[in-house]
Amino acid sequence: MTTAASETLAGQEQTTWQAYFEATRLLFEELDRRVNQDAGISLADFGLLARLAEADEFGMRMSDLADSTVSSRSRISHAVDRLETLGLVERRACPTDRRGSYASLTESGREKLAQALPGHVDTVRRHLLDQLSEEEAAGFRASMAAVKKSLQEVDPAPVA
Numbered sequence: 051m052t053t054a055a056s057e058t059l060a061g062q063e064q065t066t067w068q069a070y071f072e073a074t075r076l077l078f079e080e081l082d083r084r085v086n087q088d089a090g091i092s093l094a095d096f097g098l099l100a101r102l103a104e105a106d107e108f109g110m111r112m113s114d115l116a117d118s119t120v121s122s123r124s125r126i127s128h129a130v131d132r133l134e135t136l137g138l139v140e141r142r143a144c145p146t147d148r149r150g151s152y153a154s155l156t157e158s159g160r161e162k163l164a165q166a167l168p169g170h171v172d173t174v175r176r177h178l179l180d181q182l183s184e185e186e187a188a189g190f191r192a193s194m195a196a197v198k199k200s201l202q203e204v205d206p207a208p209v210a
């Protein structure tokens with residue numbers, strides 16, 4: 051891969067980027083359509099409910115939820131407010147930190163997630179996992195791990 055900065059992507063770089071970008075966009079659109087059809091929620095809401103379902107009985111600290119979904123604390127706060135209004139999530143104060151709070155799934159949230167999950171799994175399998183051989187899947191995981199690691203090392207300061 052080219053490491054020197056240039057003003058445009060060319061040849062295989064452009065083809066690789068476009069293939070990733072278009073496939074990811076289409077997959078996310080289909081996942082969003084499917085969870086909306088099956089459970090009446092967005093893919094973003096599904097992601098939050100799924101993260102909260104993985105938490106322990108106390109739920110998840112809002113700051114950890116933001117970090118695990120690669121979202122700002124403000125965006126997560128607004129999303130949790132909306133899900134709380136829908137009765138899918140409940141928020142409570144952190145007993146050890148007055149500034150912190152926890153979010154957890156309500157029973158309705160668990161039911162909503164259960165409605166969305168089969169279609170989500172089917173879509174991921176049919177349009178991503180079933181399209182890859184075992185070797186391709188291993189390469190894909192390794193590639194995405196490298197991309198994730200590279201992005202986690204980025205200085206969050208704005209680029210001049």
